[in-house]
Ligand SMILES: Nc1ncnc2c1ncn2[C@@H]1O[C@H](COP(=O)(O)OP(=O)(O)OP(=O)(O)O)[C@@H](O)[C@H]1O
């Protein structure tokens with residue numbers, strides 16, 4: 001095995017990559033998280049027996065989500081590139097990758113949000129209705145707080161998935177640790193560089209997953 | 223907080239249902255469900271009404287129509303004289319604020335403490351914070367959970383959870399409390415605790431209560447009046463003592479038989495006959511009109527030997543009644559004469575072999 005390595009000169013790029021990964025994931029998790037939350041709430045409340053039950057709306061939402069969600073991300077990036085040019089002004093680089101990731105994340109998150117919300121006991125919603133709370137008030141003060149534990153776990157899961165998906169950013173000139181590993185590790189046959197990136201990504205994922213687990217446990221202990 | 227004792231007759235019933243129907247639309251591929259089929263019901267301010275019926279009779283649907291969690295298909299629902307059948311959602315919320323509800327599974331918010339659960343309806347009602355605190359503290363004392371104010375609901379026992387449920391339901395000072403199977407998830411001892419709390423809610427706070435249950439024991443120890451439902455209709459109703467001592471409908475009789483011995487069924491009768499010689503009669507004692515000692519003296523004076531083989535005496539809300547099955551033995555003519563004499567004193571049924 002060839003252990004000749006350039007890692008000594010590449011450290012600045014490692015930190016640059018780590019920073020870019022964090023920054024891409026943070027923005028997409030925030031924007032995609034909000035969009036996904038709204039979409040997931042819409043999926044949930046329009047279900048049969050839901051607060052705003054509507055078969056037609058629920059059907060349309062499901063068709064849309066089911067259409068976009070299974071598209072492999074690398075193809076999704078290419079497919080939404082024209083749209084990225086319109087919305088963020090460019091089809092390449094970090095803005096374009098953030099745009100594509102945000103959209104893809106929103107669809108994925110919507111399902112995770114929906115799954116978290118269906119764990120809320122319909123009985124507590126009934127209890128809130130019986131004291132005269134409005135439906136929007138119930139969503140804010142009962143549905144979301146009661147599902148907070150599963151939601152935190154779901155968003156943690158999505159963080160990990162976004163780190164994974166962001167590694168492909170290089171195909172349209174985006175940055176990040178994944179791109180760094182491919183460019184300076186894989187293509188240069190430099191296993192040490194590749195594994196350095198891997199270790200940093202694994203460490204990042206572990207820390208976030210641990211934090212998410214602890215937070216969810218504290219919330220659900222109540 | 224107001225005080226009142228027992229049912230007080232007023233001109234306008236607190237709850238008045240007239241020819242109410244509720245049909246749930248068909249689920250995919252199914253047929254529509256007629257859950258309520260023409261119900262008339264009045265609940266007077268201050269009384270405790272027990273609604274009994276088997277699963278699927280429509281009890282839950284009926285109370286959900288009363289606090290407008292469900293809308294009627296047709297008919298009229300009046301709360302305190304006000305028709306709610308065609309109110310808008312916003313006005314319905316105001317009606318619900320005046321009606322408390324407690325549930326079989328308690329339905330407490332797990333994301334809130336005991337205190338937070340009781341605060342919820344007050345937040346919805348927009349009650350000022352200082353008044354909220356005062357009211358929550360009063361309620362915690364009333365239900366005996368002052369030391370649990372900051373506990374999480376998962377740390378409470380079933381009985382404690384239901385007491386929180388009751389405190390939450392009372393927070394907005396409703397005039398009516400609906401209790402849907404509120405003790406069905408509790409053990410017998412805890413059930414008694416919750417029932418006596420509900421009794422205090424009625425006596426000390428003057429709150430009208432509608433309890434749904436399939437346990438006749440709950441009706442016997444709590445309700446003033448009982449309503450029996452079957453297949454979406456009310457088939458019998460009346461004061462508890464009257465219905466328990468003299469049930470008319472088969473479904474009512476089945477419910478009553480779970481707590482009051484009526485007469486032995488065919489199988490028990492056959493077994494009794496195998497062990498006891500003689501002629502079987504069931505005597506129905508109601509109230510204090512006829513003393514048992516008079517009846518027994520009558521039998522003894524007629525040279526008829528008798529044995530008590532089945533039945534019991536019940537005491538319900540201060541009234542005594544009972545059904546006693548006797549095996550009479552002796553000269554056939556004497557027995558016949560004795561039965562006739564006893565029948566003049568109390569309602570008597572001959573139980574044939
Ligand atoms: N939301 C609903 N949609 C469709 N059917 C319903 C709905 N709610 C109740 N039903 C039906 O209406 C009928 C009466 O139900 P309800 O819950 O009122 O009975 P219940 O007397 O409370 O029974 P239980 O003792 O089991 O609680 C049942 O056949 C039930 O399946």
Ligand SMILES: [Mg+2]
Nearest residue numbers: 281282283402
């Ligand atoms: Mg029910």
